[in-house]
Amino acid sequence: MPGVQGTGQVGPAQAGVERRTAHFMVALRLSSSFAGGVAALLGATLAQRPGLAVACGAGLMVWGGAFSLLVLTRGPRTGFVVGDVAVTAVLCLLHRQLVPDEVLGASAGTGWVDIVASSAVFLVQFGARQPFGTVATGCVVAAYVLGAPGWREAPAVLVLQGLLAAALVGLLRREARAADRGLAAQAEAAARAAAQSATRADERDQQRRLHDTVLATLTMVGAGGITGPSPVLARRAAADLAVIESLATGGPDSGRARLDVALRAAVQALRPGLPQLRVDFAVPPCELPRRAVAAIAQSAQEALTNIARHAGTASARIESRRTESGVRVEIGDEGRGFDVAAVPAQRRGLNESVRGRMAAAGGGAEIDSRPGGGTRVRLWWPDGR
Structure with missing residues (x-):
């Protein structure tokens, strides 16, 4: 907050305290000024100097x-607080002539000047930093x-x-600073966790792409699936190199x-x-966010590779449809099947x-x-539209 509140950056808790402080100052000054002014007008005929x-x-x-309007629009600046102390001091100096x-x-506190002085002492503690508040109270x-x-x-x-009042305001501000430090620590921890999660997600995505391309090709070569020069292998190796380059440079995701x-x-x-697959393709035109399309297509490609490698069949099918909740894609075959629960956890496919x-x-x-019943791989993505 500007002026006596300082111009440094403050946290949400401190900002909340300062806003409520400004509202309290306005309420206190308005009520005490109105009450004091009415009392002064009503008792003016009994004062030593009625006109004054x-x-x-x-x-x-x-x-x-005026004070309330200025505080609400500009905050409790130094000049406003000094002005309030000056007005109160003048009324106190004229005390004998006004009541x-x-x-x-x-006894103390029965006159309207006492009301104004008491409210000024409170206001200066809420609207100023120490030691200004104590000095103003002394004045x-x-x-x-x-x-x-x-x-x-x-x-x-x-x-x-x-x-x-000074003790109360000091306690409020100290607790607000402590709350802001706690919030800042939580935000920093959340940011670190989000960065680590993003890093892990990127690593997993790179591992998936390597598994589906480079490692799959090397596995085929190592298993003896290709025994001589192969144009298909050359084209596949070129595609795998393109994948490696995309991992280094990144790609569009929007x-x-x-x-x-x-x-x-x-x-x-x-x-x-791998043996060639005859795929029954039943996918109508469909447009989705690029990230969803890439995930579905790469997952489907891995499913088709598994069919060609393990299912013992030369045919498969792939179909998709829109639903009320999004898009569903199914890749299936009528091959030998397998026990899903028996697949080791370390298998990444x-x-x-x-x-x-x-x-x-x-x-x-x-x-x-x-086993013996084929395989169905079902993919879905919730289209936010």
């Missing part, structure tokens, strides 16, 4: 309104003693009010893309050393290249298979 009492009462109400003698002889007390000489309880009460086109490319992808990839894109996948 009327002028001071009316001026007090005007100042209360009847009976009021001066009564108000000194003016009160000079304006109403003789033994009175009011100066002692004003000092006590100032000390209590905009939308055609899911049917991407799935057609997955069907036609090269699988050196299903766990990462299908389930993990879809989960990372905000979708999901399930594998339904049994």
Whole structure:
């Protein structure tokens, strides 16, 4: 907050305390100025100088309104707080001329000047930093003693009010700073966790892409699936190198893309050393966010590779449809099938290249298979439209 509150950056807790402080100052100054001004006008005929009492009462109400408007629009700046202390000090110095003698002889706090002085002592603690608040309280007390000489309880009460208000404000601000430090620590921890999660997600995505391309090709070569020069292997190796380059440079992840086109490319992808698949393709035109299309197409390509490698069949099918909740894609075969529960956890083909990839894109996948009953790989993505 500007002025006496300082111009440094503050946290949300401190900002909240300062906003409520400004509202409290406005409420206190308005109520005390109105009450004091009305009392001054009503008792002006009994004062030593009635005309001065009327002028001071009316001026007090005007100042209360101006002070409140300035604080609400610009915050409790130093000048506003100093001005309030100055107005209060002037009223205290004129105390004997503004109130009847009976009021001066009564106990502390019965006159309208006492109300104004008491509120000023509170305001300066809430609207200023220390030691300015303590110095300003001393000025108000000194003016009160000079304006109403003789033994009175009011100066002692004003000092006590100032000390209590200063302690309360100090406690509020200290707790607000502690709360902001706690919030900052939580935000920093959350940012670190998000960065680590993003790093792990990127690593898993790179591992999936390497598994589906480079490692798959090397596995075929190492298993003896290719025994001589092969144009298909050369083209597949070139595609694998392109994948490695994309991992280093990154690729576009924004905009939308055609899911049917991407799935057609997955069907036609090269699988050196594996039998050719005859794929029944039933995918209508469909456009989705590019990230979802990439995840679905890559997962489908991995599913087709697994069919060619393990299912013992030369045919498969792939179909998709829109639902009320999004898009669903199914890749299936009538091959030998397998026991899903018996697949080791360290096998990355299903766990990462299908389930993990879809989960990372905000979708999901399930594998339904049994020995002798074929396999169904179901992918889905919730289209936010």
